[in-house]
Amino acid sequence: MKNFANETLIKTAKVLRKNMTDAEKKLWQGLRGEQFGVKFRRQYPYQHFVLDFVCLEKCLVIEVDGGQHAEAEVYDMHRTEVLKKAGFTVLRFWNNQVLNETSTVMEEIWRHINQEETKED
Template sequence: MTDAERKLWRILRGRQMEGLKFRRQHPFEDYILDFVCLEKKIVVELDGGQHQEQRVEDGVRTKVLEDAGFHVLRFWNHEVLQQSEAVTERIWQEATQKDPSSPLPSP
């Protein structure tokens, strides 16, 4: 586990974010997801320095996950290490936004 993964896991584990359960290194199809909240269908992926080939592969992976109904949030390792509050805020916003598939309230 990278330093960035360790730092983010300390924030997400133990239902510390809105009581949601995040899993670490969770298998899905042919992939291992860095972090996932199955209840909200949110995947959080951390990226280090990478080559063009890895970016293409990440794009395919994101498409597979989105086709399965997941919303994928990607952050660079340095963002987690240097701007963890902003990263946490973005994950929190995604986790607490209204489910787009839920019906609108009656007038």
């Protein structure tokens, strides 16, 4: 899976990594360091998008959406379709889910990773 991100997008991703939302920071604490047995990357430039979190090994994208995404529903649907065509599975969570239901969100991610592993066996 080739990544064709341009230099501007790479710079944008670096800025986003330094300015993560509270929800992104909280989710990152649970994803970093291969706690699920796989490596996640944060604010990863891919094609013309910056993915909130991605596990390239599992082709899994995790997006954390704030209130601005309520107005960007059509764009988000397009983005999800592009990522699916590239072979990714996309999981979306609202900021308040990550902040208030962290264990439920982490369980869903864990379940998805394990479900994918049993398909491979």
